[in-house]
Amino acid sequence: MLGLNKKDTTLLLVVMALALFAPFILNPFPEGSSLAQMFNAGYPDLMQRFVIYGILVIGFNILFGLTGYLSFGHAAFLGIGSYSAVWVFKLIGMNVIPAILLSMVMAGIFALLIGYISLRRSGIYFSILTLAFAQMSYNLAYSVLGNPASNYNLTNGETGLQLLLDDPRILGVSSVDGSLPVTSFFGLAMRDSYQLEIGSWLFTFNVGYYLCAIIMLISFYISIRIFRSPFGMMLRAVKSNQQRMNYTGLNTKPYLLAAFVISGIYAGLAGGLLSSMDPLAGAERMHWTASGEIVIMAILGGVGTLIGPILGAGFNEYFKNILSKINDDVLHAWLAFLPDGLENFFVGIMHYFVGKGWHLTLGLLFMLVIIFLPGGLVEGGQRLMKWFSRKDKNATETKTTPAE
Amino acid sequence: MGILEVKNVGKRFGGLQALSDVNLSVKENSVHAIIGPNGAGKSTLLNCLVGKLIPDTGSVMFDGQSVLGRAPYEINQMGISRVFQTPEIFGDLTVMENMLIPIFAKRDGAFRMHAIEAVSSETGINEQAEKMLEEMNMVDKRHMNAAALSRGDKRRLEIGMCLSQEPRLLLLDEPTAGMARADTNNTIDLLKQISDERDITIAIIEHDMHVVFSLANRITVLAQGTPLVEDDPENIRGNPKVREAYLGESA
Numbered sequence: 001m002l003g004l005n006k007k008d009t010t011l012l013l014v015v016m017a018l019a020l021f022a023p024f025i026l027n028p029f030p031e032g033s034s035l036a037q038m039f040n041a042g043y044p045d046l047m048q049r050f051v052i053y054g055i056l057v058i059g060f061n062i063l064f065g066l067t068g069y070l071s072f073g074h075a076a077f078l079g080i081g082s083y084s085a086v087w088v089f090k091l092i093g094m095n096v097i098p099a100i101l102l103s104m105v106m107a108g109i110f111a112l113l114i115g116y117i118s119l120r121r122s123g124i125y126f127s128i129l130t131l132a133f134a135q136m137s138y139n140l141a142y143s144v145l146g147n148p149a150s151n152y153n154l155t156n157g158e159t160g161l162q163l164l165l166d167d168p169r170i171l172g173v174s175s176v177d178g179s180l181p182v183t184s185f186f187g188l189a190m191r192d193s194y195q196l197e198i199g200s201w202l203f204t205f206n207v208g209y210y211l212c213a214i215i216m217l218i219s220f221y222i223s224i225r226i227f228r229s230p231f232g233m234m235l236r237a238v239k240s241n242q243q244r245m246n247y248t249g250l251n252t253k254p255y256l257l258a259a260f261v262i263s264g265i266y267a268g269l270a271g272g273l274l275s276s277m278d279p280l281a282g283a284e285r286m287h288w289t290a291s292g293e294i295v296i297m298a299i300l301g302g303v304g305t306l307i308g309p310i311l312g313a314g315f316n317e318y319f320k321n322i323l324s325k326i327n328d329d330v331l332h333a334w335l336a337f338l339p340d341g342l343e344n345f346f347v348g349i350m351h352y353f354v355g356k357g358w359h360l361t362l363g364l365l366f367m368l369v370i371i372f373l374p375g376g377l378v379e380g381g382q383r384l385m386k387w388f389s390r391k392d393k394n395a396t397e398t399k400t401t402p403a404e
Numbered sequence: 405m406g407i408l409e410v411k412n413v414g415k416r417f418g419g420l421q422a423l424s425d426v427n428l429s430v431k432e433n434s435v436h437a438i439i440g441p442n443g444a445g446k447s448t449l450l451n452c453l454v455g456k457l458i459p460d461t462g463s464v465m466f467d468g469q470s471v472l473g474r475a476p477y478e479i480n481q482m483g484i485s486r487v488f489q490t491p492e493i494f495g496d497l498t499v500m501e502n503m504l505i506p507i508f509a510k511r512d513g514a515f516r517m518h519a520i521e522a523v524s525s526e527t528g529i530n531e532q533a534e535k536m537l538e539e540m541n542m543v544d545k546r547h548m549n550a551a552a553l554s555r556g557d558k559r560r561l562e563i564g565m566c567l568s569q570e571p572r573l574l575l576l577d578e579p580t581a582g583m584a585r586a587d588t589n590n591t592i593d594l595l596k597q598i599s600d601e602r603d604i605t606i607a608i609i610e611h612d613m614h615v616v617f618s619l620a621n622r623i624t625v626l627a628q629g630t631p632l633v634e635d636d637p638e639n640i641r642g643n644p645k646v647r648e649a650y651l652g653e654s655a
């Protein structure tokens with residue numbers, strides 16, 4: 001289907017089903033129950049983040065997964081996309097399509113420049129160059145280009161770039177009844193939701209989420225095509241042996257630059273979508289820790305695999321959400337069955353791993369994955385499948401023996 | 405005029421004059437061997453031919469065009485393919501993919517943005533690769549990762565990859581180094597067959613005299629960075645200067 005082989009078609013259909021039914025899948029517990037409070041994730045803003053970060057990591061994986069070039073500055077493109085989109089909302093109008101398109105174009109231009117220079121080096125030096133560029137971008141956004149008093153206030157510094165009531169919006173309106181207009185897709189407001197109640201379950205279908213999900217599916221489809229194309233094969237060849245490539249008449253530079261720009265455009269798209277869901281862009285989106293998080297999500301999921309980026313982004317966002325929701329009160333409730341002294345002792349320890357300390361737990365999980373599943377969650381899935389199929393085989397074998 | 409003309413090439417590494425005054429003429433459709441003791445500068449000379457090194461002095465002309473100052477990929481596109489002293493293949497890719505890449509490079513040039521259609525939809529190129537695998541006797545290994553091949557198979561694959569580009573000049577750097585006798589003989593047969601059946605010039609660096617004398621119709625002896633003699637195999641065998649500089653040492 002759609003020019004994909006059978007295996008890839010199945011994969012695409014599975015991802016499609018997961019994305020379309022996410023509001024059900026992510027809300028398994030009845031509304032209002034304590035389990036729902038903790039583990040339900042079917043909320044619009046969280047679901048939007050799942051798919052938007054999915055897009056980001058899918059793009060990152062085209063560079064890192066295929067060529068092995070580790071960019072440590074991809075958050076810069078996310079930030080550039082975010083700012084570009086907010087500017088469109090300020091100057092042109094509230095339709096998300098022009099905003100998203102400009103995000104991709106701007107990120108692509110910056111990726112071309114940064115990639116052209118960074119790709120003069122390889123290995124760790126390439127990573128350092130991309131990191132340096134991203135930190136430069138961060139500092140430019142945070143202070144130099146963000147001074148509210150100057151005429152060139154592109155980013156509004158610390159406060160972040162936001163919509164104002166007196167923005168021109170030449171193709172739209174500056175304000176609606178004295179408040180800011182909302183982002184929309186040809187009249188469909190991003191924040192609109194339809195809620196479905198079944199018994200004590202509540203499912204939310206949000207316009208913004210579905211727009212992001214559809215764009216994610218298109219991005220995923222394009223990445224499958226790239227993986228299977230001669231271009232994708234060349235990128236894997238770059239990772240495998242650049243020397244052989246050169247002596248086979250292939251110029252590795254344009255291949256690398258093309259991969260870099262494509263992954264930059266994916267990041268810009270993700271940034272544009274973040275702003276389309278919530279028209280506010282801050283410099284922290286470009287911080288080096290944000291770039292690091294992209295790398296972590298890619299490795300968590302499984303570098304160089306098709307589905308890995310989506311799993312990695314989902315895993316990271318989901319656990320970040322849960323862990324940061326757990327506070328001392330919740331811990332006390334969970335451990336109430338213990339004698340008071342012990343309860344306080346355990347809560348005291350666990351305190352550092354949840355709530356604001358979620359980084360610590362996620363870091364530990366990341367370490368466990370790297371050590372025991374170097375191929376990421378995808379490798380975990382493959383091992384499980386192998387294990388199950390072996391069990392199946394054993395079962396059928398024992399069944400057939402008595403007959404003989 | 406040979407297809408490859410090397411004139412007065414010199415190359416210095418710090419205090420070491422690795423090549424000096426090297427003149428070499430390789431005739432079209434011949435098998436030209438370059439022999440010489442360890443450290444004579446054979447690999448250095450080869451590196452100067454394919455753009456890995458730029459000689460300090462002299463000129464290198466391939467088919468009337470200078471190769472100096474060109475990048476390795478450009479020199480390959482001119483029609484020179486190289487087999488390395490240790491096989492250079494795409495270890496993480498399958499044998500079939502290894503064979504496809506040079507054929508794509510031959511058809512599409514140094515770079516082509518070819519990102520949407522699947523590799524498998526390129527039937528012409530797949531057939532060509534298939535044929536070359538057959539010729540190299542590797543069809544049954546097509547789905548294997550190239551890194552998992554035996555040393556001899558890796559070498560054969562590399563030669564097949566080079567041949568699939570239909571180069572006019574094939575350069576081989578000690579293709580049988582470290583091979584068992586049987587593998588060496590297979591390689592000799594393969595190279596013989598290649599030079600008989602194809603319109604191809606072969607320049608080969610080799611230590612193994614058995615290989616040299618079974619293949620070459622012209623031999624250059626290199627010693628301490630300069631050619632000692634260039635002659636037909638029969639004359640090289642009897643040449644006292646060569647015996648002294650090289651053959652005597654290994655005999």
Ligand SMILES: Nc1ncnc2c1ncn2[C@@H]1O[C@H](COP(=O)(O)OP(=O)(O)OP(=O)(O)O)[C@@H](O)[C@H]1O
Binds near residue numbers: 420443446
């Ligand atoms: N990149 C380099 N930098 C410095 N010295 C080099 C370099 N490459 C080669 N040499 C030196 O140049 C001389 C010639 O080396 P070369 O590899 O060409 O010899 P060779 O004839 O191929 O020997 P072998 O039979 O061992 O492969 C050697 O002394 C070597 O140490």
Ligand SMILES: [Mg+2]
Binds near residue numbers: 446447448489
């Ligand atoms: Mg050598």
